[in-house]
Amino acid sequence: MEWIENMKLMFTPAHKKPVEDHIIRDKTTRNMITDTEELLVRLAKNAPAANKKKSVRRKQQEWQIKIKVTHKWISIVMMDQKHSSSPIKKRFVIVCYRKYMKAKNGIGLCKEASIRYLKDGRAHTRSIRDSSLFQSLFYRIHQLDLAFSNETVSFEQTSKELLLHQQNALQETKSNDLPFLIDEAKRYIQTVQQFSVDPLIETRLKRLLAQGEKLQNDFTLLDFEERHTVRRMFKEDIPSVIHTYLSLTLKHQLDHKEELFVALSKMELTLISYTERLETLRVERMNHLLKLQSLRYDK
Numbered sequence: 001m002e003w004i005e006n007m008k009l010m011f012t013p014a015h016k017k018p019v020e021d022h023i024i025r026d027k028t029t030r031n032m033i034t035d036t037e038e039l040l041v042r043l044a045k046n047a048p049a050a051n052k053k054k055s056v057r058r059k060q061q062e063w064q065i066k067i068k069v070t071h072k073w074i075s076i077v078m079m080d081q082k083h084s085s086s087p088i089k090k091r092f093v094i095v096c097y098r099k100y101m102k103a104k105n106g107i108g109l110c111k112e113a114s115i116r117y118l119k120d121g122r123a124h125t126r127s128i129r130d131s132s133l134f135q136s137l138f139y140r141i142h143q144l145d146l147a148f149s150n151e152t153v154s155f156e157q158t159s160k161e162l163l164l165h166q167q168n169a170l171q172e173t174k175s176n177d178l179p180f181l182i183d184e185a186k187r188y189i190q191t192v193q194q195f196s197v198d199p200l201i202e203t204r205l206k207r208l209l210a211q212g213e214k215l216q217n218d219f220t221l222l223d224f225e226e227r228h229t230v231r232r233m234f235k236e237d238i239p240s241v242i243h244t245y246l247s248l249t250l251k252h253q254l255d256h257k258e259e260l261f262v263a264l265s266k267m268e269l270t271l272i273s274y275t276e277r278l279e280t281l282r283v284e285r286m287n288h289l290l291k292l293q294s295l296r297y298d299k
Helices: 002-010 027-045 132-148 155-172 178-192 199-214 224-246 250-297
Strands: 054-059 063-069 073-080 090-097 110-119 122-127
Touching: 027 054, 027 063, 027 073, 027 132, 073 132, 090 132, 110 132, 132 155, 132 178, 155 178, 155 224, 178 199, 178 224, 199 224, 199 250, 224 250
Parallel strands: none
Antiparallel strands: 054 063, 063 073, 073 090, 090 110, 110 122
16 A cells, blocks of 8 residues: 555665656666666677676766676666766666675675765765666676676577566556656667567657657646556557567568557557647637636726
C-alpha cells in the first residue's frame, strides 16, 4: 500500500533514498549516461585475452567519465564539468563486485550506486540503484565483467536480454508522467535499433515518438480515457508487440511485418487524432478568452 511505502521512506537513511526523477532527467545527464554505456560496450568488445586491470578516462566539454576494472571491482565515476549545461551539477559513483568475487543471481553485487549533488545550498546523496534510467548501464557493467573474465559474450543475445529487461522496467514503472514514459520508450527503441528491423517499422516507431512529444505540453486537456490510452501505448502496447515480433524467426517476422506495420500505423493515427483534438481545444479556449476579455473591457 502507498502509505506503507511512504512510512518506509520516512525511516530510510538519506543516502539510500531514491533520487528524484527531475534531478537526472535533463538532456545532458541522459547523454552522459548513454556515452558511458557506449564506452562500456567498446571496452567489452576489446577485452584483453587475460583478466587484466584496466582504467579508462573520457573527458568532454560537459562531462567526464572514469571506468576502472580491477580483479575485485568495476567502478564508474561520471561527473558534470564546469561548463555543463545540466541545471544541477552532479557526480555519480557506481561500484560493483566482479562476479567471481561476490554475486547475486549470477551478476556481480552492486556495492554502491549513488549520486551526489548540490541543491538549495546543501549537499545531497541519493541512491540510483533502482532508477530505470540506469538499468541498462548496470547490464553493460555485467557484460563488461563477463568479457574481462574471458567468458563468451554474445552481443546479439545480450541485446535481446537487455530489450526484455527494458520492457519489464517500462511496464513496471509506477510513473504516469508522459515525458518520463516517452524518455523510457526512446531508450527502448534505441535498443530495438540494434536489431535488423525493417526501415519502415523503425521509421514508424520514430513517428510514434514524435507524435507523443507533441502531446506533452497540454496533455492534461485530454480526457481520462485518452490519457490512459497514450500512457498504455508507450508503457505496454509498443514494447509488447515489438518484443514479440523480434522473438519470431526471420520467416515469421516476414509473414507478420505488414500486420505489425498496420498496428503501429493505427497507433500513430490515434495519436494524430489526439493532437488534432488538442488543437481544437486550444482554439476553443482562445475563443473563450477573447469573448471574456471583450465582455470585460468593451464599453
